[in-house]
Amino acid sequence: MPDNQVATQDLKHHFADLEHQKATSTFGMWIFLITEIMFFGGAFAAYLVYRLYYFNAWVAGSQTMEIKLGAINTVVLICSSLTMVLSVHFAKLGKRKLTAICLLLTLLLGCTFLGVKAVEYHGHWMHHEVPGPNFHFEHEGNYDPHQVMIFFSLYFAMTGLHALHMIIGAGLLIWLLIFNARGRFTPEYNTPVEMVGLYWHFVDLVWIYLFPLLYLISHSHNG
Amino acid sequence: METISHTSQAKPNYLNADYGLKSWLLTTDHKRIGILYLISISVFFVLGGFFAMLIRLELLTPAGDLVLADTYNKLFTMHGVVMIFLFLLPAIPSVFGNFLVPMMVGAKDLAFPKLNLASWYIFMIGAGFIMYSVITGGLDTGWTFYTPYSTTYSNSNVVAAALGVFITGFSSIFTGLNIIVTVHRMRAPGLTWRRLPLFIWAHYATSVIMVLGTPVLAVTIVLVALERLFHFGIFDARYGGDPLLFQHLFWFYSHPAVYIMILPAMGVISECIACFSRKRVFGYDFVAMSSIAIAVLGFLVWAHHMYVAGISTYAALIFSLLTFFVAIPSAVKVFNWTATLYKGSITFETPMLYVFAFIGLFTIGGLTGVFLAAVGIDLHVTDTYFVVAHFHYVMVGGTVTAFLAALHFWWPKMTGKMYPENFSKASALLVFIGFNLTFFPQFLLGYLGMPRRYHAYPAEFQVLNVLSTAGASILAVGFLMPMIYLAWSLQYGKDAGDNPWHAAGLEWKTSSPPPTFNFDETPTVTWEAYNYDEIDAPGGPTHNKGVEVAG
Amino acid sequence: MSSHAHHPTVKTFVAVWIALLVLTAVTVYVATLDLGPLNPIVALTIATVKALLVLLFFMELRYSTALTKVGVTAAIFFLLILIWLTLSDYLTRGWSSYIHPFH
């Protein structure tokens, strides 16, 4: 199919040209990411309020986190961001195979992240650290275990919402892989790859803050 | 004009472009989606009104004799939830915003037509969850879902209703996103920001609030659901959680949400008042900027809902001061509308009657809001009928009145038909009288100390309550009449012509009803907004005012 | 497309990736030292640098329109308002004679 025909097929009737359409989609995606900033922002605000009020409980809760697993997951996500950005790059150049490889790597890294997260969740479950009637927490320190439960509530809420975003992202990657295999992306039209890329990086960005807040900042605090 | 309007009837338009239920349910035409919203929210308005009727009937007598206290709790909750989330929030932006924003900016459609259709489906799915909660025993938390009652103690179906609110929130987000992107990216050539109708400025500001505020409500609802389902303890004082944190997060959205309801209404008023005064809106720049100012300042005042809840005195004072500030841009609008009337050639068509009602009622609603912003007065009247009267003056006297103004102003554009003017004027009068009779006594009741949300009250409050219930029945007639004569006009109404009001604005430059892609040719704008002096000038498009065509 | 010339190359992406990995190593190492109140400050500063790297290069905000930049800034601004005004209540509750709900 000649290029100009592909272009007409991809252009929606109410846009002047593909450039206009793409810039509009990108702007729309950024607005959506702005709503995501506010969405996670509400949870971060709750985290901050309780950290200020229940500092000792926060230290106690945070020191039970597996820093090693958190760090591994951070590295995994950063690598997935690189493969994602490369798949966008190759899609723009029209290199279908390289795009597919990078998308697949991103998907695998995303699943790795979720796997490690599941291992961590399992550990919390075994140690009765899941909030609710069966919550039980006994470590050294001067704090109220109830307040540690609030730490874990926010930990599960924030990492859970983050994981949910990862799962949605994985679904989007599969969708891209199918479309890429069908040859839908060309140097002229690759907006979906770019949009999913923006989404994926945003999810990475949330984790960049979750990791220090939940695992690191109270790690070496004593007493 | 007459000849043009006759030929335009034969023209293909968005209504006769395609037939059948499928052509409506799968449409991506912003005008058809606007109509889908109009039908849905009308149904919810009737449902919410039905709950209101039962509330007013119970309050006719001091004793709690019609319904049980529990049932009454559910009635006012479901009235609030249905009216706010399923009627007021989408009323103007999703119906008229959808229908008019692309036309007013000279575009063929919104930036993302499929997302627009998806947003209607999301709305209906969310509404389905809320209806499920209503049917399976109702909801009794109040529309505010306050913790710990909603998370721990309520026996009603909180999770389904909360999920419904969460889902309709995304519909709101996507509508806002679509409007923002459309205004930025889809304007016709020559249509600069300062040439935009004030309706567009108002909707732009509204959309900013939708996009920034709604997600915070969404995450708050997630936390409430987690707490109710798994006993997370974030808002539960038994574990050291703070119920006030819920209120902070909830009102961070829900105070600005008041502006989601009133800002688009203000946009409607600006359009109508310019048209029926035949003048450019006085102080265009100030009115436009006051919309943006309201959107920004609206985010700084939320804790005025929490003065008696236990927040610190110092925070209360800061929020009180900030709330006084947010009254300024609203006042700027009211003064500018009034100044627009000065030396205008005012005519009194139905939309204009609603405009006058709006200005009066919104001013009362807004000024009593300033009373409530003062901590001292608020301590006295918190949770009394004074507050109920205040927000009904803003929400019904403001938003619903403007919604009716919009409906009567753009009905000829949407359907190509004219409604019977004598009936519409009569119903406008009934709405105004009925509304004041319903809600003014509630100011007095509140000031005398009658608390809200009780199904029984001391006998000395009865006279005012009877007045209120009587007013409510007049109001109901006033609301039902338009439904009847507007439906009648679809079949029997006179052809309206393309521009019965000789109004400025791009939406009037296309045929009525408009063709599927709005304009046969993308317009190029060379004139300022509200150029009524040019329209009415000798040799301009018309020398006359719209009366004789409308009559 | 004319805008191609401004877009980052694979080299830039790899450089940013290495920077992100190095910063992760640094922040994990710093967490093992007891710096008192400096721990959260250092960790969040590093996180913000990492976030900026992702935003500016991977998400190409650096090459985006001014409008997009204004939008992102506005979101961060309103998020700070949420946090700041909420804290204006929590941090001043102890100042008043009300009975403190948290003690």
Ligand SMILES: [Cu+2]
């Ligand atoms: Cu408010």
